Amino acid sequence: MSGLIISGGLVVSGGDATAADVIVDEGIVTAVGPGLEIDDREVIDATDCWVGAGFVDLHTHLREPGQEWKENIESGRDAAAAGGYTAVLAMPNTDPVIDSGYVARQVKRGDGVRVIPSGAITMGRLGERLAHLDELWEAGVKVFTDDGDTVADGGVLRRAMEYIGQLGGLVAQHAEDPGLCAGGHMHEGSVSSRLGMMGLPSVGEEVIVARDLKLVELTGCRYHVQHVSTAGTVELIEAAKRSGLPVTAEVAPHHLALDHGEVSSMDPVFKMYPPLRTPDDVAAVREGLANGVIDCVATDHAPHAAFEKDVPFEEAPRGIIGLETAASIVHMSVGMDPTQFFDRMSHAPRRILGEDGAGVAVGATADLVVFRPEGTWTVENLRSRSNNTPWLDAKLEGVVGATIVGSDTMWRRSG
Amino acid sequence: MSSLLTIESLTRQDIEEMIGLAGGFREVLDRDVPKVPTLVGKTVSLLFYEVSTRTRLSFERAAKALSADTLTFAPGGSSVAKGESLKDTALTLQAMGPDLMVVRHKATGAPWRVAEWTGLPVVNAGDGAHQHPTQALLDVFTLHRRLGALDGLRAAIVGDIRHSRVARSTSQALVTLGAEVTLVAPRTLLPVDLTEWDVATADGIDEVLGEVDVIYLLRIQQERGGGDVFPSIAEYVGRFGLTRDRAEQLSADALVMHPGPMNRGVEIDPAVADGPRSLVTDQVTNGIALRMAVLYSLLSGEGAA
Numbered sequence: 001m002s003g004l005i006i007s008g009g010l011v012v013s014g015g016d017a018t019a020a021d022v023i024v025d026e027g028i029v030t031a032v033g034p035g036l037e038i039d040d041r042e043v044i045d046a047t048d049c050w051v052g053a054g055f056v057d058l059h060t061h062l063r064e065p066g067q068e069w070k071e072n073i074e075s076g077r078d079a080a081a082a083g084g085y086t087a088v089l090a091m092p093n094t095d096p097v098i099d100s101g102y103v104a105r106q107v108k109r110g111d112g113v114r115v116i117p118s119g120a121i122t123m124g125r126l127g128e129r130l131a132h133l134d135e136l137w138e139a140g141v142k143v144f145t146d147d148g149d150t151v152a153d154g155g156v157l158r159r160a161m162e163y164i165g166q167l168g169g170l171v172a173q174h175a176e177d178p179g180l181c182a183g184g185h186m187h188e189g190s191v192s193s194r195l196g197m198m199g200l201p202s203v204g205e206e207v208i209v210a211r212d213l214k215l216v217e218l219t220g221c222r223y224h225v226q227h228v229s230t231a232g233t234v235e236l237i238e239a240a241k242r243s244g245l246p247v248t249a250e251v252a253p254h255h256l257a258l259d260h261g262e263v264s265s266m267d268p269v270f271k272m273y274p275p276l277r278t279p280d281d282v283a284a285v286r287e288g289l290a291n292g293v294i295d296c297v298a299t300d301h302a303p304h305a306a307f308e309k310d311v312p313f314e315e316a317p318r319g320i321i322g323l324e325t326a327a328s329i330v331h332m333s334v335g336m337d338p339t340q341f342f343d344r345m346s347h348a349p350r351r352i353l354g355e356d357g358a359g360v361a362v363g364a365t366a367d368l369v370v371f372r373p374e375g376t377w378t379v380e381n382l383r384s385r386s387n388n389t390p391w392l393d394a395k396l397e398g399v400v401g402a403t404i405v406g407s408d409t410m411w412r413r414s415g
Numbered sequence: 416m417s418s419l420l421t422i423e424s425l426t427r428q429d430i431e432e433m434i435g436l437a438g439g440f441r442e443v444l445d446r447d448v449p450k451v452p453t454l455v456g457k458t459v460s461l462l463f464y465e466v467s468t469r470t471r472l473s474f475e476r477a478a479k480a481l482s483a484d485t486l487t488f489a490p491g492g493s494s495v496a497k498g499e500s501l502k503d504t505a506l507t508l509q510a511m512g513p514d515l516m517v518v519r520h521k522a523t524g525a526p527w528r529v530a531e532w533t534g535l536p537v538v539n540a541g542d543g544a545h546q547h548p549t550q551a552l553l554d555v556f557t558l559h560r561r562l563g564a565l566d567g568l569r570a571a572i573v574g575d576i577r578h579s580r581v582a583r584s585t586s587q588a589l590v591t592l593g594a595e596v597t598l599v600a601p602r603t604l605l606p607v608d609l610t611e612w613d614v615a616t617a618d619g620i621d622e623v624l625g626e627v628d629v630i631y632l633l634r635i636q637q638e639r640g641g642g643d644v645f646p647s648i649a650e651y652v653g654r655f656g657l658t659r660d661r662a663e664q665l666s667a668d669a670l671v672m673h674p675g676p677m678n679r680g681v682e683i684d685p686a687v688a689d690g691p692r693s694l695v696t697d698q699v700t701n702g703i704a705l706r707m708a709v710l711y712s713l714l715s716g717e718g719a720a
Contacts, residue, residue, distance in 0.1 A: 195608035196544030196583055197523050201607075310502055312522035314543065388582030 003030075004409070005038055006370060006402070012054075012342040013359030022051055024366040027406035032360055035179035044314040044402050044409075049372045050190025052342040054086025054403060056349035057323065058143070058172075058250055059226060059298035062088070062115065065106065068093025071303040071385045076323070077113040080299040081410035083323040084345075084369035084400040087114040088301075089353070092125065093148040099123050101135030108140060112405050113121060116353070118143040121160045121171065125149050130159070130160060137167045142353055145172035147226060150208055152178050158215050165221030170248075170352065172224040173212055175233070176273060180204035185314050187260040187275040195266065195313065200275050208328070209233050215242045224352060225249040227300050229274035231284030238293045248352050250298035251285045253322055253329035258390065268309045268316030269390045272302065285405050286334050289344055296348035299326045303386030321389050324382055329391070331373060338373075368404040375399030375415045418537045419709055420531050421525055421546045422587040430555065430591060433708050434579070437556045440711070441704035443480065454483035457714050460513035461487045462505065462529070464495075464520040469675055469699060470540050470550070474517050483636035483714070488515055492614040501525060515713055518542075536713045544578045549709055550674055551584035553702040557694055558629060559672065560701065566593035571623040571653055572635030573599040574682055575644075577606050581674045582633060586614055591666045597623055599655065603644040619654045624664040631672045632657055648681055655682070662687045669672050670694055 003025035006047040007275025011020040011032060014396040021036040022029060071079075073090075080088050090107050092098035098107060099120040107117040119136035123129045125146040144164050150173065157171075158403050164171050186192050188199020208223055215235060216223045219373070224313040225237060228251050240247045254272065259279045262270045270276060288294040322329075327345065330336075335345065346369075347358035357367060377399050379391045403411035425433075428536070443451055459478040471487070478485045488508060490496065501520070505528075508516065515536045518526040521656070523543035530537040541547040548644060558565055570589050576582040576598050578620050586596045596614040598605060605616060617623050635651060645651050657671065662684065665671075671683070673693045679685040688695060 188607050190608040190610050193608040194583070195523050195612050196546075196578070196580060199607065265528055307500075311500065312520065312525040312528055314522040314524075315501075 003041040004044065004404070005036060005041045006040070006044045006046045006051055006368070009049040009051040009370060010338060011051045011360050013361070014033065014340045015339050017050070017338045022360060022368070024404065024407070027366055029360060029362055029366050032362055044370060046370050046401070048374060049370045049401055050338045050342070051360065051370050053346045053350070053359055054367045054369045054405065055084045055327065055345040056353070057085050057088045057301065057326070058296065058349050058352060059147070059301050060088035060090055060205040060301045060323065061303065061319070062090045062107070063303060064094065065103070069305055069385070072116055073107065073109060073322050075383065075385045076117065076301070077109070078297060079321070079323040080113045081403045082383045082400065083325070084327050084403050085113060085323060086367050086403060086405050087116060088323070089116050089118050089143060091147045092118050092120040092145065097125050097282065099125070099131035099136070101139040102133060104136050104139035104141055112408055112410055117141055118145055118147070118172070120144070121164070122153050122156065124130060127151050127153055127156060130163060133163055133167065137155045137169060141169070143170045143172050143224070144342070145174065145226065147172070147174045150174050150176045150178065154211060154215065157212065158219060161215055161219040161221035161223070164277050165219055170222045170224055172226050173208065174226050175205045175208035176200065176210050177204045177211070179402055180207065185271065186263045187277050189260060189278060191260045191263055195263070200273065202277065202281070205274055206232040206236060208235050213245060213247065216240070220246070222246040224232055227252045227255065227274055227298065228285055228288070228294055229255050229277050231281050231282060234284045234288040234293055235365070237288070241293065248295045249293070250296050251289055251294045252300040253297060253326045253333070254320060255285050256282065257329050262390070263313070266313045268311065268313050269388055270322065271313055271316050271318050271322055272275055272300070273318045290334055290336060290340065295352065297326060297330050298349070299323050302318065303384055304388045305386055319388070321382070321384050324384065325379060325389060325391050325396060326375070327371060327400055328396035328398040332396065343355050365406055366404050370401040372399040372401050375401070377413065377415050407411050416639070416659060417713070419548050419713065420526055420530070420537065420539045421583065422551050422584045422591070425591070427591050430552065430588060431441070433552055433705070433712065434556050434559050435700070436708035436711065437705040438560070440707040441560070443707070444700065444704055445561050450480050452482045453711060454478070454481040454714055457483040458513040459483050459485050459710060459713060460508050460511070460516045461485060462508060462516055462518045462573070463487070467519055467540070469702070470519065473699070473702045474486045474540065474706050476542065476703045477710055480703065481707055481710060483710065487509060501528070505529045507534050509535060538709060538713065541580055544580050545583060547580040547584045548580050549702070549706055551588035552630070553698060553705040554585045554672065555588045556696050556705050557672070557701045558670070559638060561694070565589065568594040568629065569627045570594050570615070570629045571597045571599050571627045572631045572633065573620055573657070574635055575604045575679065576600045576633070577604045579633050585631065586612065590614070597627070599623055601645050604638070618662060620657065624661055625666065627665070627669060629670045629672060630665065632674060633674070635678055635682050637678065642680060652681060657683050657687055659684045659686050662690070663694070665692070674698070
C-alpha cells in the first residue's frame with residue numbers, strides 16, 4: 001500500500017485544534033491521533049503547521065467559457081490547489097452566462113479541486129427576466145448571483161428571492177447601486193477627489209444591502225452579501241443577524257489588506273469593484289471577519305491578461321487574482337487563531353453551501369490542506385494564467401505546504 | 416525634473432524658478448524676430464487624444480520659438496480609429512525619435528503611463544479631470560507679471576470644480592505660492608472630499624465678489640445644464656455667473672481670468688471678458704512663454720530642479 005502520513009501538525013477540526021498525525025490510505029482518512037505508525041507511507045512533515053479541511057472559495061472567476069486567454073477551468077483549479085483550496089464556486093459571468101442547466105453542467109468538474117457552478121439570477125445577467133432557475137437547481141447550483149452586476153430592480157429581486165427561496169437556494173448579491181456608482185472607477189473620497197476620478201461611494205453598496213435585507217425579511221430567502229467592503233455594510237449585516245435574518249457575508253483578502261491610498265499610484269493593478277476603501281473600512285471588515293459578523297473569506301479571483309491591464313487606470317478592466325495568495329494575505333492582515341482561521345477559510349463556506357466537512361474525520365475522503373503560518377514564500381511562477389496581483393514578487397508570510405484530495409497530493413511547497 | 420506631470424510634485428522654489436524663466440522667454444516673444452536657436456535639433460512630439468485648440472497650438476508655438484521640430488499626433492483618422500492601444504501608439508511615436516512627449520488624454524494618469532513605457536520626458540497637457548500643470552503655471556505666471564508676489568492674494572475659482580483639471584492644478588499652484596483660494600460652485604460640482612485641498616468654499620458668487628483680488632471662471636459644459644448637475648443654464652447664471660452687474664461689485668483692482676474656451680453669457684458676460692479687468696488674452700500669450708520655459712527646462716538639463 002502507498003498511503004500518506006501528515007505528521008506532527010496541529011489538526012484543526014470543528015472548533016478544536018489538537019496535536020496529531022493524519023493517515024490517508026487509498027484516499028480515505030483512516031486515522032487521526034498522536035504518534036501514529038509511519039510504516040511505508042509517504043511522510044508530509046507538518047511540524048509547526050495547521051492541518052485541516054481544504055479551503056473553499058465562494059467567489060472565483062474561472063473565465064471559461066468565453067475568456068480562456070485570462071484563465072480556464074484547468075488553470076483555475078491548479079491555482080486553487082496552490083492556494084490550499086479544494087473547492088471553488090465558479091461565478092456565472094462567463095460567455096455564455098451560466099443561466100441554463102446546460103452551461104452549468106459544462107462548468108461542473110468533479111475530480112480533484114471541485115468546481116461548483118453558481119447560476120445567474122436573471123437571463124444574461126441583465127437584471128430583467130429570471131434565469132432557468134429550475135434547470136440550474138437540477139444541475140446542482142445552490143448559489144444564485146448576477147455577480148459583476150447588481151440585481152438593481154427591487155421587483156425582480158423580490159420574485160427571484162421568492163422563487164429561489166422555495167427551491168432552497170441562496171441569493172448572493174454584488175451590491176453596487178447603478179445610479180450612485182455610475183461612471184465610478186475607485187472609492188469616492190479624498191483620493192478620488194484629488195485624482196479627479198469619478199467614485200463609487202460607500203453608500204452605493206450600503207443602500208443595496210439595506211434594501212435587500214428588507215426583502216429577506218419579506219421573503220425569508222437565504223441571502224449572502226458578496227465582497228463586503230464598507231464599515232456601513234458590516235453594521236447592516238450585524239443588525240440583520242441580530243434580528244435573526246438568514247444572512248451571511250464574505251470579504252475579499254484585498255479589502256482586508258489595502259486601502260484607497262494605493263490608487264494614488266494610478267496603477268490599474270489596484271482597480272477592482274468594490275474598490276479599495278478607507279483605512280476605517282479596512283479596520284471594520286477585519287474586525288467583522290474576526291468576530292464572525294462576516295462569515296468567511298472569498299477571493300473574488302478575477303484574472304485579466306497583462307495587456308488588458310497595461311492601459312490607463314480608468315480604461316482597465318476591474319479585478320485582481322487571489323486564489324494563490326489569499327491564505328497568506330488573510331493570515332497577515334487579520335492574524336486569527338487556527339480554529340478561527342479554518343472556520344473563515346474552510347468551514348463557514350461549506351456551511352453556506354450546505355455541505356459537511358468542517359474538519360478532519362476518520363472514514364471521510366481526504367480533503368485537506370497543510371498551512372505553515374510562520375513560513376514565508378515569494379509570489380512568483382503563479383499557476384493562474386494571469387498575473388494581475390499587487391503582491392507579484394512580494395514576500396508573504398503563511399505557506400500552503402500541501403493540498404490533498406483523495407489519494408492525490410495536488411500541491412506541495414516547502415518554506 | 417525629468418517630466419512635468421503634476422503641480423503637487425513642485426515646490427514653491429520650483430514654481431518661482433519657472434516663473435523667472437518664463438519671464439525671460441516672454442521678452443523673446445516681444446522681439447521683432449520672436450525666435451531663439453536654443454533647441455535646434457530637438458524634436459517635441461505632441462500626443463493629443465482629446466480635442467484641443469489653444470493648448471496644442473501653444474505647445475507648437477513654444478517649441479518652434481525655441482527652434483525645436485514638432486511631431487503632432489491626433490487620433491482622428493489615425494491608427495487609434497483602427498483600435499491601436501495607447502501603449503502601442505506611444506511606442507510607435509517613440510520609435511520616430513522625439514526627445515520629449517507632450518500628452519493629453521481623457522484618462523487620469525495616462526501621461527504617467529506614457530512616461531513609464533517610453534522612458535522619455537513627458538509634459539502632462541491634461542489628464543482627465545486630474546492635472547493640467549502648464550495651465551496652472553501660466554496662470555500664476557500671468558498673475559505674477561501683473562502683481563508680483565502672490566502671498567496673501569485672495570482668489571476665487573468659480574464653476575465646475577469637480578470635473579476640472581484646471582481647478583485642481585491652478586488651486587494647488589496658488590496655494591503653494593501663498594494665495595488664499597475659495598472654491599465657488601453648486602454642491603454637485605464641488606469635489607466630494609476637500610480635506611486635502613487647503614481651500615475655502617462658498618455657495619454663490621455673491622458671497623465672494625467684494626472680497627477677492629482675482630476671480631477665475633471655469634467653462635460650464637452646456638450639456639450639463641439639462642438637469643444633470645444643475646437645473647438649467649439660467650439658474651446657474653443666476654447664482655454663479657459673472658454678470659456685468661456683479662463685475663461692478665468687484666473691488667477696483669480685481670482681475671478676471673478664464674482658461675478658455677469661454678461660454679460668453681454663461682459663466683462670464685461678454686463685456687467682462689473683453690473689459691479692462693480681463694487677463695484672458697494675456698493668459699494665452701504668457702502660456703507660450705511658460706511652455707517655452709518648461710520645454711527648455713526639460714530638454715536643456717537646466718532650470719527648475
